[in-house]
Amino acid sequence: MLQISEIVRKTEEMFDLFNEHFYEGELSRPAITVSPDGGRGAYGWCSINEIWNASGEKYREITLCAEYLDRPIFELAATLLHEMAHLYNLVHGIQDVSNNGYYHNQKFKATAEAHGLHIEKHAKYGWTVTTLAPETEAWIRKTLGEDKINASRLPVEGTTKGGSKKSINRSIKYVCPCCGTIIRATREVNVICGDCGEPFEQE
Template sequence: MKQLTSYNRAAGYLNKIFDLLNQHYFESALTRPTITIQSTPKAYGHFSMRPDTWVSATGVSHEINIGAGTLARPIEDVAATLLHEMVHYYCCVNGIQDTSRGNLYHNKRFKAVAESHGLIVEHDPKYGWTITHPSDGLLDFILETGLTDILITRNEFYGISVPGTGTHSSGGMAPVPPRPSSSRKYICPCCGNSVRATKMVNIACVDCREVMVLAG
């Protein structure tokens, strides 16, 4: 697979990730929305509850947006953000009121649905159960499907951010470096075959009978 270093390729990749997550966690029950990449100074992403947010000659759709300045985070964090918004989408079409206070506060219904669909969520005093992390199951799924990091982002000079799909302030500061990926890449020193793991492991290449080494 070519490196994800162009906007168009990244946009198409988000649609691919949506389809994979939709099949794995929602039995493909969610109609694909219009997935956008726009600046979101106060969040990592958002879901539009209006079913006609996007209108075309062939129909209408909801919108899921991924913050343009957050694309280059580790792929597990981008996937968790997308999955967070997909949980809102699922709740919306199934009549589950998962937010309050102007749709900003994530209540315990959101927490329950999110944690049954591959996410770990923590409580924020202002925004509720909104701090989002990938579960071990989601991390394993990302490794199994071979998803890789998006290597392009919009330079938005955002300030200190809350982990997960939370809020962050804009203070004209240089971007805060993302936390390191929780996955590790191992390479066979003989043939170059590679695998990823979510923790330190001892692993060997069966073809070459060589111990695989951690990529630098």
């Protein structure tokens, strides 16, 4: 029987375990929720603001995407630790992303790699390609085993796996290779990014 409450409980237990091991218990547990992707194309995200109120206490939120819960436990752990790194930076006033939260900078990489992760650079989204450091994977294997969550949300009919609607898009997408900013045009254009001075590249 599917019990969403059991899935949330497991992710809360994982947060508490990771918090103690990698952050020495420094982080307050946020609201941890399971939600459809909604077209974001992300495995998870952390709210910038404290958006939950419980008995006068304010909390941020870490959301794990429901469509991707049944990945191997090591991948789910990497996603949760990724969002915990964002949470740590938010608490400490460290600006670790730009371009509306999509481009991850060196500050994110530094925090994430100090807390159990290995980060590589994505051409468009910066330092965001996340895997477990070898010693972290070994510790999780010893501590949690390899049992994964055997449930995930099916995409709605007529949408992609990430939740976005299938449609014919006649616009041309351009991306700044430096900061990842995206623009669209109905014809071919030659545009320079005002922030980086780099020409946008057609995708």
